[in-house]
Amino acid sequence: MTDINFKSPVSGEGVPSARPGDASSAASARWDIIELLFFAYRDFVGDADHVLEAFGFGRAHHRVVHFVCRYPGLKVADLLDVLRITKQSLGRVLKQLLDEGYIVQKAGDSDRRQRLLFATAKGEALVVKLAGLQTDRIERALCGLGADEAKAVSKFLRAMIDRDDPDKVLQTILQSDSAIAKDVT
C-alpha cells in the first residue's frame, strides 16, 4: 500500500488543512464551487424527495412530470433528449404516471405516430407543489442578494450548461434566459 503522504492524521476530527495538489495543476481548482454545488444540489432535490415518497414516486417521476407540465405537448423523443435516458427507462416511469392519471397522451395532428404529453390537473398540482418547495429555498437564497447579484446567478448557471447539442427545451430556456441577461448588463 502506498504511504500516506498528506499531513499527519488529524486526531478525531477531520480537519481539512492539507489541500490536494498544493503546487500542481490543481492549485487553482475551484474546490469551493465544486463542493458548494454538491451540497446545494443535494439539499435542493432533497426538498422534493420527501413529498415524492408519500406519493410512491421517485426523482425520475418528478423529472418527467415536471418537464411535461412545463412544456405541454412535449413528445416522447423530446423528453428523452432532455432527460438523457433510454426510452426503456423513461417507459417505466411514464407508464406509471399515465396509469395513475398524472399525465395524458394525445396523438400528434400532423404526425399521428407521435404521442404528445400533457400533465393533468392532478399532475400539475404535484408539480406546483414540488416547485413551490424548491422555489421557497431559491427565494430564501436570493433574498440576501441584490438584483444584480441575482442576475449573476442566472448568468452563471446558464454558462455552466453545454451548448453543443441543445435540445428543444434547453433552447427555449437559454433563449429566455439570455433575454434576461441582456436586460441587465
Place this chain on the structure above:
Amino acid sequence: MTDINFKSPVSGEGVPSARPGDASSAASARWDIIELLFFAYRDFVGDADHVLEAFGFGRAHHRVVHFVCRYPGLKVADLLDVLRITKQSLGRVLKQLLDEGYIVQKAGDSDRRQRLLFATAKGEALVVKLAGLQTDRIERALCGLGADEAKAVSKFLRAMIDRDDPDKVLQTILQSDSAIAKDVT
C-alpha cells in the same frame, strides 16, 4: 419536428388548463432557476462521468475519494454524514477504493476503533483530474462575470444549503466560504 407549445391545446380528459404558474400559487415559482440548476448540474457531473467510466468507477466512488482527498483523516462516520448514505452503501464503494489503492485507512490515535481515511497519491491524482475538468467548466462560466458577480454565485450556493444539521465537512466549507466572501478573491 414538433415545437414546444407553451399554451398547448389540450382537449381530452383531465387536461391541464394552462402552464403551471398562471395565476395560482405557482405564479411566482422560480421555474427558471429550478430548470437551470437541473441542466447545470447534469452537465457538471457529466464531465466526471466519462473519466470515471474508464476507471470502472461510478459517481459514488467519485464522491467518496473526493471528500477523503480533500479532508484527510475523515472518519467513516463523517463520510456517512456528508454523503447521507448508509454504511452498507458506503462499504461497497469504499472497499473497492481501498482494494485498488486509491484510499488507505489508519486507526485513530485516541480511539483505535476509528478508521481515519486518506487518499493515496493514486487517489489524489484521480481527484485532481476530475476536479480539473469541473474547474474548467466553472472557470468558463465565471470568466464572463465580474468579481462581484462571482461572489454573488458563491453567496447564492452557500445560502441554498441547509444549516440545521451541518456535519463537520459542511461546517468547514461554510466557514471558509464566508471568509472568502469577505476576501478579495
Place this chain on the structure above:
DNA sequence: AAATTTATGTCAGTCATGTTGACATATCTG
C-alpha cells in the same frame, strides 16, 4: 472485571433507476 455502548465491517435480500439488445406496431415518406 463485567456489562454496555460505540465504530466499524459484513451478509442477505430488496428496490429504484439506469443500461443494452431485440422485436412489434402504427404511421409517415419516397
Place this chain on the structure above:
DNA sequence: CAGATATGTCAACATGACTGACATAAATTT
C-alpha cells in the same frame, strides 16, 4: 409498396441506494 420513423415492450443486467441482522474490537460505564 418499401423503407424509415416514433413509440412501446420484453428480457436481462448493473449500479447504488435501502433495511435488518449480526460480528468484532475497542472504549466506556457500572
